[in-house]
Amino acid sequence: MKKNIVLLIAGLLLISGNVWAGQGEGKAFREQVKKERQEHRQQQQQENQAFRQTLQGKSQAEKVAAVTAHRETQYQENKAFDVQEHQKNTSFLESKLAANTKMTQAQKTELINHFESQYQENVNFRDQRHNANIAYFQKIANDPSLIPEQKKAAIKTYMDQQKAQDKAHHQEQRSENQVEKAKIRSEIQSQK
Numbered sequence: 431m432k433k434n435i436v437l438l439i440a441g442l443l444l445i446s447g448n449v450w451a452g453q454g455e456g457k458a459f460r461e462q463v464k465k466e467r468q469e470h471r472q473q474q475q476q477e478n479q480a481f482r483q484t485l486q487g488k489s490q491a492e493k494v495a496a497v498t499a500h501r502e503t504q505y506q507e508n509k510a511f512d513v514q515e516h517q518k519n520t521s522f523l524e525s526k527l528a529a530n531t532k533m534t535q536a537q538k539t540e541l542i543n544h545f546e547s548q549y550q551e552n553v554n555f556r557d558q559r560h561n562a563n564i565a566y567f568q569k570i571a572n573d574p575s576l577i578p579e580q581k582k583a584a585i586k587t588y589m590d591q592q593k594a595q596d597k598a599h600h601q602e603q604r605s606e607n608q609v610e611k612a613k614i615r616s617e618i619q620s621q622k
Contacts, residue, residue, distance in 0.1 A: 459522055463515065470511055474504055494571045498564070505560055512556075516549055534621075537614055544610050548603055555599055559592065 481500050485493050523545060527538040566588055570581050 456526065463519070466515065470508075474507070477504070494568075498568070501564070509556075512553075520545070532618055532621075533614070534617075537617060541610070541614065544606075548606065551603070559595075563592070 478500075481496075485496060488496065520542075523542065527533065527541065530538065533541075567585070570576065570584050570588075573581070576584065
């Protein structure tokens with residue numbers, strides 16, 4: 431999901447070399463976004479390692495409850511981080527568009543609306559995926575007929591399916607971005 435948002439922003443900001451002035455500024459911004467996401471991910475990985483240490487010596491029920499609470503906390507942190515990043519990205523896009531003299535106001539509004547629409551799609555996708563994950567993990571954790579190895583295998587299979595769904599979602603958004611890019615390029619060319 432995070433990667434998708436970064437790719438979306440990069441795609442929208444790279445609509446055309448002719449459309450955007452100050453390409454270096456856009457590149458620096460994208461690099462900063464990438465760096466912030468990596469730092470956020472590393473921080474959560476460190477938290478996960480420390481959290482795993484706290485599980486030692488706990489019963490299975492205590493572990494399940496602790497893991498569920500920990501995942502929910504990280505999910506809420508990720509949501510807050512994504513909102514913050516979205517606000518920065520939107521501000522940057524709006525400032526770049528305000529300085530753009532080749533695009534009409536309608537094209538600028540259309541681009542912003544496209545960006546916001548995809549962001550909302552990503553939020554909904556992330557929320558649905560999170561709810562499905564929680565339900566599946568609880569089902570697996572509470573299934574007494576499965577031994578730990580079977581639980582791990584079931585979760586791995588499920589996560590592989592999630593990766594495939596994520597990839598399909600990201601590809602769909604990339605395709606939408608390409609269509610939007612081509613449309614705006616065509617409109618700009620016809621204005622000349």
